[in-house]
Amino acid sequence: MNSSESLRRQCTCLLPLAGWLLTCSVHAQNAPTQSDFGGAGLLQTPTARMADEGEVGFTASRTSPYTRYNFTLQPLPWLEGSFRYINIANRLYGPSSLSGDQSLKDKSIDAKVRLWRESHYLPAVSVGIRDLGGTGLFSSEYVVASKRFGPIDASLGMAWGYMGNRGDIGNPFSILSDKFDTRPGRGNNPGGQFNSHNYFRGRTALFGGISYQTPWQPLILKLEYEGNDYKHEPSSNNQPQRTPINIGAVYRLNRNVDFSLALERGRVAMFGFTLHTNLAQSSGPTKLLDPPLPDRADKPPTQTPQQVDWTAVSKQLRDNAGIEVSKISRRGREVVVTGEQQRYFYPAKALGRTARVLDNQLAPGTDWYTVVSTREGLPIVATSVHRQRFDELLNYDIDLRDFRRSVEQNPPLPQREDVLYRAEPKKFSGNLAVGYAQSLGGPDAFILYQVYANYDANFHFTPNLWWSGNFSANLLNNYDHFKYDAPSNLPRVRTYVREYLTSSRLTMPVFQLTASRRLGTDLYGLLYGGMLESMYGGVGGEVLYRPMGERWAIGVDANWVKQRGFDQDFSFRRYHVATGHVTGYFDLGYKDVTLALSYGRYLAGDRGATIDVSRQFHNGVRMGAYATFTNVSAKQFGEGSFDKGIYLSIPFDLMLPSSHTSSANILWQPLLRDGGARLAKRYNLYDLTSDRDSDPLQDNLQKITE
Known part of the structure; x- marks a missing residue:
């Protein structure tokens, strides 16, 4: 995930996702309820429970003086991650000259790991950290166990830090070292650093409670009994507490919406709601707007490949199978369709429709149908299906398991062939769209937003040489309130956001020429030049080695760029830099987890590495996180200390009644700063060659009949 894709925002809009969660029908009734802080829990405290992998949830809760907004991800069965904004209503963000009368905001990231599952005799046990890399205002660590007894789910845990502020129990780790006796002062972190000097230090307190599933489902x-006595709140914001016992109820309106009501501290009401669903189990709505499946011929066709009207077939392949055909050829008893997929997210769906179209045209004598997938003129993968076995699958003579052996994927290689049809290259394409972006939790305003219209245009001189343009109209925004310039000791390579978003209503974020080339069987290259993104123009190139059938790839990119003028036209500022990275991509062979490691020079001239870990589910949903560490100190970097973020990618195919190849990308980046900033390139070879990963085809092979 390229962190600099967030030029317009620190956090991409969560409202569309929340709306989708509200209407999503994926079964999530058995998901554990969320705590006030997000994540599986009771009220103020967590439990050891984990949701099913792929679960996501958005929780908002209000307990005076705190309002919490939490987003929770379950990327793995034993790992829960959350990020959060807390609004502290009775404290100001800062001096009125900076933030006016805006209330104080705090951001944090949490993680919880399950050590072992519940068994017949033993409880489930999890360990977690709240606010593991923030200011530390609400930082806490805990160990908690949960055991179910029929309709009762009981939990008991021990907490350090905020959740254990009562401190009525000594620290058990003191037997290892007396450094665990004292917890350093809270809130002395400039923000963004890991609070490792605090972890599991200081006195502790017990917490726990029960949830009861009533006969009314x-x-x-x-x-709940909590371990915080509210006498040590951040910013000396201490609160009276009549009792440490909290009571509450959750009403599950439907499979995806929960409402919560509670009495906390013996005197304060809490109200909250949770929107949740399981993205990994989602198959999306019925594709009512897709073209119907090609009718199967009543009688076997009698046309040989030389007799077929391939111009008409090419049009049908485009309209029904989503393939923009470049050529159709014959190799013995095999017909090969070469082209770029422009409609279907799942390769199996396009392959099945292609086979149906060809089957209706060709007489017996053709045994294999092959689709050579291309992207921007680059041949990526050749996928072949056996004609007779596909027909047997459609007739229910074999099942999918037997059919799977008759589907092959190979690197496209030059072979002797008879070209039956060569398409006239499509030169121009354009697309108009309206977008929305926002930043949350900054000192200037809680929500900074922008509504804009984009027109994307592409003109191909050849299949491997094309011009790309992006033209944007700023329809509505409030970024003129954005005054905070994120002071640091680095060149301002990213923090001129306000200037770039408010200097002109009509801008040209992209105006570039790109050339692609396959350099070898598994080697690809790109060259590009022009206005490469909204803030930088220049020249660059990339090379990627991605062996077919392997779970690794390695790429190198190098760029010389200059900072653009704020109007995003053809003008430039003085700052320029050479930037580039070596990146290794590794499929870890566990739960489709991919690790990307990059090392190189960033836009501010700092050098270092980016670690990106993500998990992709079978339906294409991806959850991930990244962190960048450079030779810039936390003091030089400024607030945030280092660049990091959490992201979620959801195929539009799972949200809309028509098929789409693209995805909605949601990035939560706590702070946009100058350190660790990368060039936001329009194209990168790892994404362009994504079809070289055979998992999406195999994981969704059942879609070959749709």
């Missing part, structure tokens, strides 16, 4: 009751 939608209602769950909660009783």
